[in-house]
Amino acid sequence: MASETKGNWWIWKVFWILLFITAFEVALGIIKPSFLVDTIFLGTKLLNHVFIILTVIKAAYIILQFMHLGHEEVTLKWTILLPAIILVPYLLFIVLSEGAYTYLML
Amino acid sequence: MDEALIKDHKPAWKGGDLPYKASYGKLMMWFFLITDTLTFSAFLASYGFSRFKYQDSWPIAEDVFTHFPFLHGDHPLLFVALMTFILIMSSVTMVLAVNYGHKMEKNKVILWLSLTIVGGAIFLGSQAWEWGHFIHGDRGGIDTKTEYVVHIAEGEELSSVYTLMGVDVHDGTHHHFSVEEVISNLEDSAQYNIRLAARDSNNQPVYLPNTESITYLENNATEVLLGANLKNNEYGHPLFADYFFFITGFHGFHVFSGVVLLIILLVNVIKNTYEKRGHYEMVEKIGLYWHFVDLVWVFVFTFFYLV
Numbered sequence: 002m003a004s005e006t007k008g009n010w011w012i013w014k015v016f017w018i019l020l021f022i023t024a025f026e027v028a029l030g031i032i033k034p035s036f037l038v039d040t041i042f043l044g045t046k047l048l049n050h051v052f053i054i055l056t057v058i059k060a061a062y063i064i065l066q067f068m069h070l071g072h073e074e075v076t077l078k079w080t081i082l083l084p085a086i087i088l089v090p091y092l093l094f095i096v097l098s099e100g101a102y103t104y105l106m107l
Numbered sequence: 108m109d110e111a112l113i114k115d116h117k118p119a120w121k122g123g124d125l126p127y128k129a130s131y132g133k134l135m136m137w138f139f140l141i142t143d144t145l146t147f148s149a150f151l152a153s154y155g156f157s158r159f160k161y162q163d164s165w166p167i168a169e170d171v172f173t174h175f176p177f178l179h180g181d182h183p184l185l186f187v188a189l190m191t192f193i194l195i196m197s198s199v200t201m202v203l204a205v206n207y208g209h210k211m212e213k214n215k216v217i218l219w220l221s222l223t224i225v226g227g228a229i230f231l232g233s234q235a236w237e238w239g240h241f242i243h244g245d246r247g248g249i250d251t252k253t254e255y256v257v258h259i260a261e262g263e264e265l266s267s268v269y270t271l272m273g274v275d276v277h278d279g280t281h282h283h284f285s286v287e288e289v290i291s292n293l294e295d296s297a298q299y300n301i302r303l304a305a306r307d308s309n310n311q312p313v314y315l316p317n318t319e320s321i322t323y324l325e326n327n328a329t330e331v332l333l334g335a336n337l338k339n340n341e342y343g344h345p346l347f348a349d350y351f352f353f354i355t356g357f358h359g360f361h362v363f364s365g366v367v368l369l370i371i372l373l374v375n376v377i378k379n380t381y382e383k384r385g386h387y388e389m390v391e392k393i394g395l396y397w398h399f400v401d402l403v404w405v406f407v408f409t410f411f412y413l414v
Contacts (some may be wrong), residue, residue, distance in 0.1 A: 012203060013199070020192065020195065024188075024193065026409075030169075031184060031191075031405065049413075049414045051229070051414070052409050052414055056409040058321035060402055060406070063396075063401060063405065064402065067198055067201075067202050067401075068394075068395055068398045068399070069391075073127075074128045076126055077127040077128070077134075079129060080127070084141055084145070085141065085144050088145060089144070089145070089148045092148055092149065093148075093152050093155065096152040096155060096156045097152070097156065097159055098161030099156065100158070101159045104161070105229050
């Protein structure tokens with residue numbers, strides 16, 4: 002396994018990336034740049050899209066590096082990732098668009 | 108790691124040759140984590156459903172989660188940012204423990220596992236503190252027949268029922284106010300008014316002038332709400348507190364289970380269980396679970412506090 006020959010430096014690298022992204026998110030959440038807040042894209046603020054993209058990047062680092070999935074066999078990798086990649090966006094699409102319709106029906 | 112694999116020479120379709128090159132235990136941990144991923148996705152999706160449905164009156168997180176221990180005033184986001192930092196940090200210590208497990212360095216595994224447990228315990232304590240503040244509340248709200256909770260404001264600035272009533276929210280006594288008391292205090296002090304639950308079409312809060320506030324409350328107010336429970340809460344729609352308790356509670360339960368597993372693991376490491384077994388794969392398996400808990404929090408943080 003790769004980590005047996007590698008040292009610990011990659012762990013701290015991932016740590017600093019996660020910390021930086023989180024700090025950046027908090028700073029955006031406090032400052033709320035008006036350009037990102039006032040622009041509406043796909044039914045929500047551009048700022049929310051930025052948050053979601055940054056969150057997915059953080060999730061990718063945790064799964065692929067910390068949980069070591071990036072270094073597993075390719076069969077195992079896709080067995081784990083595909084159900085989530087297919088089902089979760091599908092579920093979100095169905096449920097959230099339905100939520101938006103129920104708002105219109107209120 | 109290879110020592111953990113059972114080597115046989117059956118063909119792959121008879122379960123041999125390890126098509127995933129992972130041990131049984133690790134595979135089962137991954138499969139459990141997939142099911143747990145879908146569970147948490149369903150929770151967050153249903154949270155999103157309700158939030159879209161009540162989008163014009165759903166509470167804004169930064170009006171709700173504003174506290175930081177030992178600091179006065181409003182500090183939105185800071186405390187959860189700290190909790191996120193603690194959990195990421197404990198993930199790092201966990202990865203270090205796994206890494207030293209591969210190298211069979213028992214004492215370093217003990218050190219980093221212990222620090223992971225400390226991180227988990229601090230996170231649980233923080234969550235208890237967060238829940239305590241959420242349940243107690245500090246602004247108060249007034250429930251109305253329209254199902255919406257309105258808040259006390261001073262002009263265009265959000266204030267609190269406690270300020271209007273002239274009492275200290277943290278004086279240690281159990282407060283209770285009636286709608287009549289609130290209305291009579293609004294009549295006496297004209298600088299106070301109410302902020303409606305529903306925001307306007309530009310998503311901006313709507314403030315009523317003092318006299319209109321009094322009329323609105325006389326016609327609609329049912330109860331003064333202080334704090335939060337599963338039935339209603341001072342922040343807004345009842346579902347807001349329900350989801351908060353349910354999702355952060357379910358996540359907190361995962362953290363708690365993780366800390367228990369880590370303690371059992373630590374005891375086994377100290378007892379040389381894995382030295383005798385010849386590999387530290389159990390550290391890796393519990394590590395997967397622990398990182399998953401961190402992963403869930405990353406999403407809870409985004410969808411409960413940021414978005």
